[in-house]
Amino acid sequence: VIASLLALALHLPWSLRFFDTGGRTALLGAPLAGPRSEGLVDLARFGVGGSSFGVLALGLYLPVLVAPLIARGWRFGWSVRAGFLVVVPGVLLVAADRGSIPELVSDPAVLMAPIALGLALSAATVVAAFSEDIRGSTFGWRQPLGLLTAIAVGIGLLPVLVASAGGRWEQSETSLSQLLAQLPTDPAEGDYRILHVGDPRVLAVPGFEYRDGIAYALTSDGTLTATETWLSVASVGVRSVADVLDAVANDQTARAGRALAPLGVRFIVVPLVDGAASTIDDPLPSPEGLLDAFGDQLDVRRRYASSELVILENTAWIPVRAALTGAAADASRSAGLDALARADLSGATPIMVGRTGTTLTAAEASAGVIHLSVPKSDGWRLDLDGSRLTPRSAFGTVTAWDLERDGTVEVWFETPTSRDLVVLAQALVWSVVLLLSISGGSLRWRRRRRPDVVIEPGSDGEPGGPVLNLTGRLDLPDVAGLREGRQGGERAP
Amino acid sequence: VTGRRLAAVALVLLGFAVGVVLGLDPPGAVAPVFSRLPAPATPFAPTAEVVSSTWYCPGMPVNGAEGFGGEIVIGNPGDVDAVGEITLLTPGQEPVRLPVIVVARESTVVDVAAEVTAPFAAAVVELFDGRGVVEQRAIHPVGTAVAPCANSTSASWYFADGTTAQGSVQQIVLTNPFPGRRGGGPLVRHDVGAAVAPRAFQGLVLGPESTTVITLGENLAQDERRLAVTITATTGRFVAGRSQHYLGDGRLGYTMSLGAPSLDDQWWFADGEIGEGITELLVAYNPTELEVVADVVFLGVTSDDGFIEPVTLTIPSRSVSVLDVGALGVLPEGRHGIVVSTLAADSIVVERVLTRPAGDFVATTVVLGVQPGFVSSRWHVATGVPFALESALVALNVTGLEGSVTVSAIGPGGEAPLSGLEQLPIPASGILAIDLPAEAARP
Numbered sequence: 001v002i003a004s005l006l007a008l009a010l011h012l013p014w015s016l017r018f019f020d021t022g023g024r025t026a027l028l029g030a031p032l033a034g035p036r037s038e039g040l041v042d043l044a045r046f047g048v049g050g051s052s053f054g055v056l057a058l059g060l061y062l063p064v065l066v067a068p069l070i071a072r073g074w075r076f077g078w079s080v081r082a083g084f085l086v087v088v089p090g091v092l093l094v095a096a097d098r099g100s101i102p103e104l105v106s107d108p109a110v111l112m113a114p115i116a117l118g119l120a121l122s123a124a125t126v127v128a129a130f131s132e133d134i135r136g137s138t139f140g141w142r143q144p145l146g147l148l149t150a151i152a153v154g155i156g157l158l159p160v161l162v163a164s165a166g167g168r169w170e171q172s173e174t175s176l177s178q179l180l181a182q183l184p185t186d187p188a189e190g191d192y193r194i195l196h197v198g199d200p201r202v203l204a205v206p207g208f209e210y211r212d213g214i215a216y217a218l219t220s221d222g223t224l225t226a227t228e229t230w231l232s233v234a235s236v237g238v239r240s241v242a243d244v245l246d247a248v249a250n251d252q253t254a255r256a257g258r259a260l261a262p263l264g265v266r267f268i269v270v271p272l273v274d275g276a277a278s279t280i281d282d283p284l285p286s287p288e289g290l291l292d293a294f295g296d297q298l299d300v301r302r303r304y305a306s307s308e309l310v311i312l313e314n315t316a317w318i319p320v321r322a323a324l325t326g327a328a329a330d331a332s333r334s335a336g337l338d339a340l341a342r343a344d345l346s347g348a349t350p351i352m353v354g355r356t357g358t359t360l361t362a363a364e365a366s367a368g369v370i371h372l373s374v375p376k377s378d379g380w381r382l383d384l385d386g387s388r389l390t391p392r393s394a395f396g397t398v399t400a401w402d403l404e405r406d407g408t409v410e411v412w413f414e415t416p417t418s419r420d421l422v423v424l425a426q427a428l429v430w431s432v433v434l435l436l437s438i439s440g441g442s443l444r445w446r447r448r449r450r451p452d453v454v455i456e457p458g459s460d461g462e463p464g465g466p467v468l469n470l471t472g473r474l475d476l477p478d479v480a481g482l483r484e485g486r487q488g489g490e491r492a493p
Numbered sequence: 494v495t496g497r498r499l500a501a502v503a504l505v506l507l508g509f510a511v512g513v514v515l516g517l518d519p520p521g522a523v524a525p526v527f528s529r530l531p532a533p534a535t536p537f538a539p540t541a542e543v544v545s546s547t548w549y550c551p552g553m554p555v556n557g558a559e560g561f562g563g564e565i566v567i568g569n570p571g572d573v574d575a576v577g578e579i580t581l582l583t584p585g586q587e588p589v590r591l592p593v594i595v596v597a598r599e600s601t602v603v604d605v606a607a608e609v610t611a612p613f614a615a616a617v618v619e620l621f622d623g624r625g626v627v628e629q630r631a632i633h634p635v636g637t638a639v640a641p642c643a644n645s646t647s648a649s650w651y652f653a654d655g656t657t658a659q660g661s662v663q664q665i666v667l668t669n670p671f672p673g674r675r676g677g678g679p680l681v682r683h684d685v686g687a688a689v690a691p692r693a694f695q696g697l698v699l700g701p702e703s704t705t706v707i708t709l710g711e712n713l714a715q716d717e718r719r720l721a722v723t724i725t726a727t728t729g730r731f732v733a734g735r736s737q738h739y740l741g742d743g744r745l746g747y748t749m750s751l752g753a754p755s756l757d758d759q760w761w762f763a764d765g766e767i768g769e770g771i772t773e774l775l776v777a778y779n780p781t782e783l784e785v786v787a788d789v790v791f792l793g794v795t796s797d798d799g800f801i802e803p804v805t806l807t808i809p810s811r812s813v814s815v816l817d818v819g820a821l822g823v824l825p826e827g828r829h830g831i832v833v834s835t836l837a838a839d840s841i842v843v844e845r846v847l848t849r850p851a852g853d854f855v856a857t858t859v860v861l862g863v864q865p866g867f868v869s870s871r872w873h874v875a876t877g878v879p880f881a882l883e884s885a886l887v888a889l890n891v892t893g894l895e896g897s898v899t900v901s902a903i904g905p906g907g908e909a910p911l912s913g914l915e916q917l918p919i920p921a922s923g924i925l926a927i928d929l930p931a932e933a934a935r936p
Contacts, residue, residue, distance in 0.1 A: 034523025040516025065509075068501040080501045087508025094515040199525060213525025249528040251645075253544035254619065289528030295729055296646060298547070298580075298617065301673030301701065302729075315672045341545040342576060342621040 010429060013422060017233055025209045026231045029107040030200035033213025035099030036108065043093055045159065046112060059156030061086070063122035066149040070142045071129040079125040085118030123153050172275020176204040177224045179309055183267055185222040190319025190350025192266035193373070194219045195241065199284050201277035204269070206231040208238060210245055214287050218263065220320070220356065235375040237263050237397045247337055248293045255341040257299030257316035262332075262340070262395035264320035264373040267303065268294060268312040280307060318371065319350040321411075324400075325368040332369050335396025352411070362410045370409055372399045383410045533647040533754035535867040538626045548627035550616040550642040551734020551751045552666035552704060555606040560634030563605035565616055565642075568875035569595040569625045570903050577620040579603060580702070582668055583611035588702045593618075595625060598903045600875055606632075615668035615704045615732065618642065628875040631749035633738070636856065638749040639876050640734070646670065647754035648726050650733035653778035653813060653844040654859055655720035657710030659741025665707040665722060668732040669699035699731055718742055721778040721813045724752075737859070743772060744848055744857040753842040753861055756780070759834040760843040760862030763889035763924065765791075765818060767826050770850040773818040777833060777843045779808035785837045789816060792830035792889060793924035796823060806833070808841060830889040830924045833862065878929050885929040890919045898925055902933055 008015045018027050025031075038047070045057035064086050067079030093111040095101050130146040163170045183194065196203050200215035205228045207215025218238060219228050232238075244259040246252075253259065260268075270290060278284035294300050294312055304311040318324070324332055326347035334343065348371070351363040370382060376399045382389050385407040394400030403409070539546050553563020569575045575595040580588050589608050595601045605614050618627045627642040655663045699705050707713075714720055724733050733752040739745050765773050779785045789804040801823055808814040818824065818831075833843045848857040868891050878885050888898050900914035911933055919925040 032523075033525035035520050037519040037522050039519055040513060043516070061509075064505060065502060068498055068505065076498070076501075083501065083505040083508075087505055087512070091508055091512050091515065094512045098515060098519045100515070211525070211527075213523070214527055245527075247544050251528070251530050252542070254547040255545055259544075285522060285524030287525040287527040289526065289530065292730075293528040293530075295671070298619075298670060299672060301671065303673075337544045338621060342578070342619075 010426075010433065012426075020233070022208055022231075022234045025207075025215075028110060030207050030209040030215035031102065031212050032200065036097050037099075038097050038108065040094060040097075043097055043108060043112075044090075046116070053162070054159045057156050057159045059152035059154075060119045060123065062149050062152040062156075063126040064119065066145055067122045067125040067129065070134060070146050071125050072133040075125050075129050075132065078121060079129075082118045082121035082125060085114050085121065087118075089114045089118075126150065126153070172279070174275065174308070176202070176271050176274050176309060179306075180204060180269065181223060182304070183221065183311070186354035187221070188350070188353065190322060190348075191264065191353055191355075192221050192317060192320060193264040194221065194267045194269055195260065195263075195265045196269045196271065197245070197290065198269075198271045198287060199278070201284060202271040202274040204271060204274075205229065208234050208242075210242055214290070216241055216245065218265070221266075222356075237373070237375050240397045241265075243337060248297065249289070251293070251296070253337065253341050254296060254298045255316070256294065256297045257314040258343050258345060259337055259340045260314055261316050261318045261343075261345050262371075262373055262398050264317065266314050266317040268300065268314065270294075270310045270312070271308070272310070273308045275308075283307075316345050318345050318348040318373075319353075320373045321350065321352045321355070322348040322371045323351050323363075323365045323368055323403075324348050324371050325366065328371075329369040332371060332394040332400050335393070340395060351409075362408050364406075365403055365409045366406050367403050369394070370401045370403060370411070372411065374399055377413075379413050379416060381410075381412055381414050384408070531866075533643070533645040534757070535861075535864045536641040536644050536751070537867055537869075538873045539624065539644065545619050545621045546624065546644075548618040548620075548642040548644065549646060549668065549670060549732040550618065550627065550629040551640060551732055552613040552615040552668065552706075552736065552749065553605050553629055553631045554612065554633060554736065554749070555609060555614045556612050557606070557610040560632070561606070562632035563614060564630040564632070565603040565605060565618060566600060566628045566630065566875045567593065567595045567603070567618060567620070567625050568600040568627075568873060568903075569597055569620075570873060570908070571624045572597050572907070573622055575620045575625050576622045577618060577625075579619075580617040580670070581605060581609050582615045582617065582670060582702055582704050583609050583613070584704050584706060586611060586703075595620070598905055598907060600877075611704075613664070613666045613704055613706050613736070615666060615670075615734070616642070617670045626873045626875045629749075630876065631736070631747070633747035633749075635738070635745070636747045638747055640750045643732055643751055643754065645754070646730035646732050648730045650724045650731075650752035650754060651756065651778060651780060651842040652722045652733075652735045652752050653842045653861075654774075654776040654846055655709070655722060655735065655737060656718055656739070656742060656744065657714055657720060658716055658718045661710060661740045661742065661744070662736075662738045663709040663714075663720060664736040665709065665724065666734045666736060667699055667705045667707065667724065668734075669701060669703060669705075669729075670732065671729065672701045673729070674698055674701055699726075719776070719813050719815065721776075721780070722752075723780045739857050743855070744846075745854050746851075746856045746858070748857065748859045750859060750861060755864075756839040756842060757864045758836070758838050758840060759832065759865040760841070761865070761868060761889070761891065762831040762833075762843075762845050762860065762862050764847075764860070764887040765829045765831050765845060766847060766849070767819050767824045767829070769826075770855070771819065772846075772848040774846040775806075775816040775818060775831065775833065775843060776813060776846060777806055777808050777816070777841050778813050779841050780811055781837070781840050782810055783837065783840070784809050785835050785840045787833050787835040787841060787843075790832050790834070791818075791824060792832065792891075792922045793920075794825055794827065794829040796825065828884075828887060828924055828926055830922075831862075832891075878934050880934045881929060881931040882934075883928045884926040886927040888919060888925045888927065890921060890923050890925075893921045895919070895921050898927070900927060900929070900933070 017023055041055060045054045064083050068083060071079045089111040093108055126149050134142045134146050196205060196217045199213060200207050203215055203217055204224060205217045205219055207217040210216050244256055248256045272286050273280055273283050291310060299316040300312050300314055303313040324347060327344035328347040331343035331345060352361055355361055371394055376391060376393045380391055380399055382401045384403060389401045391399050391401055550565060554561045555563045574597050577593040579591040579593050582588055593601060629640055629642055631638045657663055735750055735752060737748045777787060785808045787806045789806055791801050806814050806816055835841060843862045845860050848855050890896050896919050897916040898919050899910050899916055901908045901910045917925060
């Protein structure tokens, strides 16, 4: 607990997001509609290997039982610790799997990590015990039991070896990311975003919670990268997606496309099968009514459909970075779903296509509105022929600048100094922690070279004679004439 | 083996045992729910808070010929002006979009024929502020047919009645209001005792934002007296209307009506009539795989011995049964209400066909029943009457208690009861025919 609190403090202020809206989702994943019901055996074998072959992985659990029986000394202590590392999270995992602990339902990997660690420790303990405690001792039940356990571990590793041999860990040859690659990258018609909606277990990227069993996420056009695997903070724009989803789910509008347009959402991806959590043979149930509800939208059409995913296209989308004129420029001054539903969004011209991040290039623009589908922030800057313009909120969620004349615009994000200071402060704190860690280790190394115990032969109190320096643990009988050294009594393996 | 070893092993074993017990018989997976909306049904005036309300009008014959046309009537009973957008959809033409503003407590009529020329034009009406009710008027040389516009699209549409007898023309107008293609495609089936699935209409694809017209009676289903139709899309949802020009078999006139977007087990009709020269037919269509037995109960009338026995109507699978109400000989002359119900859930569609004398000829009207979830204590009528009219409105009390009916007009000052039409008593399970005075007329 102390270590966790320390880690939390070292990651301030970023760690505060776990206490904000969506913090639970960021930590444990979006909640599911019900229990995962993976089943005891699937959980125990970590879902590795085919259901019949993978059952061999259960052999890895034998050391957990055997280690406390055959280990001695420090190895016994570690065998017990390993056992509890397996059993306690294991019971929680099984309870969560059947829905008894809804808070832990989302991602079983959270609890599987300590179980895997416990299994590894148990196996290591058995090997150590076999080497240190059994080998060479009188033949008894420990030898065959130890041997049997070693064989069980070997067999238990077979599914892992087979699954990892090809490098794919038996994952599908075709991933959702590959299917999404069919969507255009940096198209001439403008950069766009993709709204992923569906079961959080099959989303291509971590999603924000919409309702139990349904999550959503926004990504930019182009190939998915590692940066998309981090769940960002839910901005005003991202949160507005939930409002649109509500309106669609409750049949309150037939204009979801217009409502999503300010965010640059061109495609809506509903994943069904990802080849891992959901397979063709054993698919997860798709969210009820999701495709039907989007199918009733007057500005959303089906672009691609397969057993793996459905891609819908928003026919009313506007590019992420665009110059708005006419009706679209007027519409950008309104806000709210009501206004968006009636908005005429024609008159959007893409600009700065292919530019990502916070450093954008210059572009020629006509008088009108420069639209940037990111939440309004004081950090965004726009210069029109060198003159700074003030941003305003557009469509209630994103950023826009009003251009009263034609000219060259430059757009970029100016990172606040406060953020740089926070990063600097964090770097300093981490440096201190690193230094302390290194120096602490060095100190311990030096101390170990001091005499642990000084044994002076004879008990007459006369100094002199041979002196024996011992390091490490010393199990000695309670003999007279033994005097403790300053570091005496330390127990170390 | 020492005690502490045994204790450690026992604890680990206990943990394993708890895990195994907990892991036995895990509960089944639960599908997440994004949206669970009721099935599409009878059009209604929405009262819930919405961002925008959307109405789908089935189609109007705006072919440019003399006597043909179409109008969209939007009523705004609210206190806020309704800003809207109308999209006119036609076969093979780009959609035409029109902005519309309906002033609070007023109604607006949009002349569709002035905007597009096509065999049929369907319309999507979106209202972004205020609440409204939307109807369409299909204008034909032999008459004008008023039909409500649908609140929603559906994957299946059903028409119980239809005929191509003696040259009558039945046209099904399919509208895809969405930007993506629909279909893979709608299956048309006309049922006359046995199902027929015309190959020509299998795999039919509805283009985005367009209408498709299927004409029955030309090359398909010629001279059929009874023609029920089911249209089902394999993917997506759409809108279907039926244009029917009656030219024989005891019927004359023109109707254009919305199909039934779903099956049900109960259908209500406020108005039926027995009289000299009047023919009233109940046409029940069962597109399911099982035979359905339904009870037809007449309301608002009594016989000489005080009670009219329900009539049992058997509707074979994938077939149509017709009940000639007048031929039963049990109903007195005058108006009556009807409810057709069955224990077979979501199994039938029922339409009432009424042919009345009109001058030297007859005029046929067809009404789809109201589904049970949509009987209401408050009704809106967007299309008024052009002059004072007897029995312009007919109300049916579906309860066993006496009640009263008030007819209000909506004007600049808000909703105001019409003089003489306040608190009109209506008997339990009875009907009330209401004459609309000249002050309620709107030319």
